Amino acid sequence: MVSPLEQMLIESEARYLKSEELEHLKAYVLGWPKRQHVYRVLRERESQVVSQTLDALQKEMPDLSPPVLDLCRRHLLLLLRHSAMAMLLQDENLLKERLIEWMEEEVRLYGLQRVYEVAYRIFQQELRDHLAPGELEFIRPLITQVQVALLF
Amino acid sequence: MNGTSSISNGSVNFDPYTPVLANYYAPSAYLRSDLESGLLESRHGERLLALPEALLRGIYTGLEYETGQAARLVLRNCGRMWGKEFFRRFAQELSDYYQKPLAELEMGVFLQSLRQAWKTHGWGLIEIDWTYKDQGVLVVSIRHSPFAAVTPPHFKRPMGFLEAGLLATWFSQLTGQDLLCVQTASEALGAESNLFVVTTAARLKEGEAWVDSGLSHEQILEKLLQPG
Numbered sequence: 433m434v435s436p437l438e439q440m441l442i443e444s445e446a447r448y449l450k451s452e453e454l455e456h457l458k459a460y461v462l463g464w465p466k467r468q469h470v471y472r473v474l475r476e477r478e479s480q481v482v483s484q485t486l487d488a489l490q491k492e493m494p495d496l497s498p499p500v501l502d503l504c505r506r507h508l509l510l511l512l513r514h515s516a517m518a519m520l521l522q523d524e525n526l527l528k529e530r531l532i533e534w535m536e537e538e539v540r541l542y543g544l545q546r547v548y549e550v551a552y553r554i555f556q557q558e559l560r561d562h563l564a565p566g567e568l569e570f571i572r573p574l575i576t577q578v579q580v581a582l583l584f
Numbered sequence: 585m586n587g588t589s590s591i592s593n594g595s596v597n598f599d600p601y602t603p604v605l606a607n608y609y610a611p612s613a614y615l616r617s618d619l620e621s622g623l624l625e626s627r628h629g630e631r632l633l634a635l636p637e638a639l640l641r642g643i644y645t646g647l648e649y650e651t652g653q654a655a656r657l658v659l660r661n662c663g664r665m666w667g668k669e670f671f672r673r674f675a676q677e678l679s680d681y682y683q684k685p686l687a688e689l690e691m692g693v694f695l696q697s698l699r700q701a702w703k704t705h706g707w708g709l710i711e712i713d714w715t716y717k718d719q720g721v722l723v724v725s726i727r728h729s730p731f732a733a734v735t736p737p738h739f740k741r742p743m744g745f746l747e748a749g750l751l752a753t754w755f756s757q758l759t760g761q762d763l764l765c766v767q768t769a770s771e772a773l774g775a776e777s778n779l780f781v782v783t784t785a786a787r788l789k790e791g792e793a794w795v796d797s798g799l800s801h802e803q804i805l806e807k808l809l810q811p812g
Binding site (some may be wrong): 447475476479482483506509510513526529530531533534537538541543 | 598600604606607610611612613693695696699700
């Protein structure tokens, strides 16, 4: 699977880019500073967002075993990191290939559906608390996309 | 716990530059090509080879032409060698990546890695059915198998001896037992997926004869699960 940008390069083999392709490239470059800003914010706050999500999850579901909590922690880190990268590079395929395929199987295998319905609700709230609205809108669609793939 | 090089069980490490281990076999990370040398390799640095359909077809027809019925045996033995090598590589790659021996990997990670490895190598979608594990029988299903797809149409029985050999050795290495594998259903013959049964060599010695006599997957499974 290649990113949309790579796909454009493949399709434009040995010819000039068409106007709409150039526009696409321009939008990608112009959007870069903002995306990079959000990426950095996520990198800085990852630790807080994830540990606070886990704390709240544990309060709401006190019976969760340490291995489940640990799996949950790893999944939240993966979710945040892959979503951040997919956002930065504007490449949603990354999510499917590197994250969703892996997570959905573990969620099924360990029967985590119910836990994750709660975890995602808390996680989305934590993101709202830690990001400005203008930052949140960059990452939220990707998080939601994974949530939908895993829970519905 | 090796909390320094990876975020894994039990470590409270939130360092943003430490990777969280997950899908080792993600295609974009696993497959590497070198333009300079014209070679493909895995992220572990081992050579990979793209196997064209034409070559696979040639192997089937060439072997049949040269060796007749013995083609099955040759394919199965090739599969066994392949299985041995593949297991070695799989174990090496995963234990290097997760920094622990294969036997200590969580079952979930192990199974997922196997499925992903299969997929990324282009061998189709593999599922292991553990329903009969207490009776010592595993059922393996592979969908979209490239080996079934190029089976010459005149064969009226499952011909996945290469995969059967591979699976037999693979599970033998994994369990330390002498296991055999027989293909009981094939996509090439219209089945929804390729089905393989894996169990001890002693119990499956009639396996190929059962397939030859036209028994279905269910019938063969029933025979294997009969007590005594």
